[in-house]
Amino acid sequence: MAGDATEPRRKIVILTSHAFLRGYRKASIHFVASRWAEQGHDVHFLTIGHSWLTLLKDRPRFRALSGSQANRFQTIGVNLRAGAYLPPLHAFSSNNRFLNAANAMLFRLYGSYLPRFARHVIAAADLVLIESGSALAFFDRIKRLNPKARTLYFCRDLLRSIRAAPVLQDIQAAAVSRFDAICVPSERLGALLPQGGRVRVIPxxxxxAVFDRDQPSPYQAGSRNAVSIGNMLFDQPSVAAMAAAAPDxxxxxxxxxxxxWALPNIAIYGERDFESIVPYLQHADFGIAPYRLTADEIYLAESSLKLAQxxxxxxxxxxxxxxxxxxxNGIAYRLDGETAWRKKVDAALAMRRSPTFRDGIMTWDEVARQTLAAAFETP
Structure with missing residues (x-):
């Protein structure tokens, strides 16, 4: 979509732990970045939270990043460039309390420096977006590099839900009131953030365009199929129980x-690019949102990308x-102690698909425009 001639062209820098790579899944930040670029803005997508340590955890991801985006920007499309800050080491969150104690110093040290290729675009930016997570460590550095730039906190998750290091939660609490705007996809998530921020709820x-495109079914003719996408708070026992109750x-x-081990009627695909998964959603009999969550995490119902898709x-x-x-279109099962799995699966198979289930869901173009408007609103 062409840019709006009445809108000024903005220089936007995005800091996120996500990588903009072919073959990897897309999160909301990828869609917003792409739509901003399509709307005529100059977008630099900067991946942080990786280093040579990533070789130990995810060798393919490290090789993909280091091959094309290591400490430099690669052109992804018109107005859109992606790069990765890849130092020898990086700070990371951990469930280990001793490591988290050390992280109080390591995250602040990590966030105090950015390489020249990143500093250059941040210094020239009109807007710097910081996504929830490790990118928060760079907030003070960004403010020093470009005190005139608008800052937007793109908060998609409660930090304790994603087990972020306590120091990141401290940084968030100190920075909330200093952001020009905070965009959340859920009113519940906004209410759980530290007080003092300018919170805007944008679903x-x-x-x-991708979902409306006719694509052939990837499933065997006559088969019945359920699909689960994403890894957030994934509840493997519940999916295994569904499959055991419904071998057909x-x-x-x-x-x-x-x-x-997985049952024969469970297919595990790992991480795939978004476009290749779409036909599985288009032609499935039902979707699964197997969250293993607590009361503090029910905001996921409003912020879940898979539920919208x-x-x-x-x-x-x-x-x-x-x-x-x-x-x-929701069919609820008991999070703990569900015994009627076959009944739940049969209810999903019996429910007729309906276009009314999509009523009120926004496109990413609308989300991107509302998000940018929030960042530049006058307090």
Whole structure:
């Protein structure tokens, strides 16, 4: 979509732990970045939170980043460039309390420096977006590099939900009131943030052009299929129980890691690029949102990208009863102690798909425009 001639062209820098790489999944930040570029803005997508340590955890990702984006920007498309800050070491969150104690110093040290290729674009930016997570460590450095730039906190997750280091939660608390705007996809998430920020609720969107495209089914004719996408708070036991109760249904799991043996009717695909997963959503019989969550994490019902995508495709959705999902396509199961798995699966198979399930879901173009407007609103 062409840019709006009445809108000034903005220079935007995005700091995120996500990587903009072919073959890897897309999160909301990728869609917003792409739409800003399409709208005529100059976008630099900067990946942080990786280093040579990434070789030990995710060798393919490190090789992909270091091959094309290591400490430099690569052109992804018109107005869109992506690069990765890859130092020898980086600070990272851990469940180990001793390591987290050391992280109080390591994250502040890590966030105090950015290489020249990153400093150059930040110094010239009109807007710097910081996504929730490790990118928060760079907030003070960004403010020193460019005190005139607008700063936007793109908060998609409660830090304690993603087990972020305590020091990142401290940095967030100190920075909340200093951001020009904070965009969250859920009112519940906004209410759980430290007080003092200018919070705007902008729901998740969908890539309507991709979902509206006719694509052949990847499933065997006559088969019945359920799909699960994403790895956030993935509840493997519940998916395994569904599959055991319904051996005549194939369960397709994308993004989440599976521990141990899987039943023959469970297919584990690992991480895939977004476009290749779309046909599985378009032609599934139902979707699964297998969150293993607590009361503090029910904001995921409002901020879940998969719930919006399933609904846009008209799918019935199996999800835990703790999630306050209000669309008509939700079928709740007990998060703890569910015994009627076959009944739940049959209810999903029996529910007729409906285009009304998508009512009110925004496109990413709309989300991007509202997000940019929030960043430049006058307090």
């Amino acid at each position: 998740q969107g969908v890539d309507a 249904v194939n369960f397709h799991v994308f993004g989440a890691q599976w521990s141990g 399933y609904s846009y495709c008209g799918l019935p959705i199996l999800l835990p009863d703790l999630v306050p999902f209000t669309r008509a």
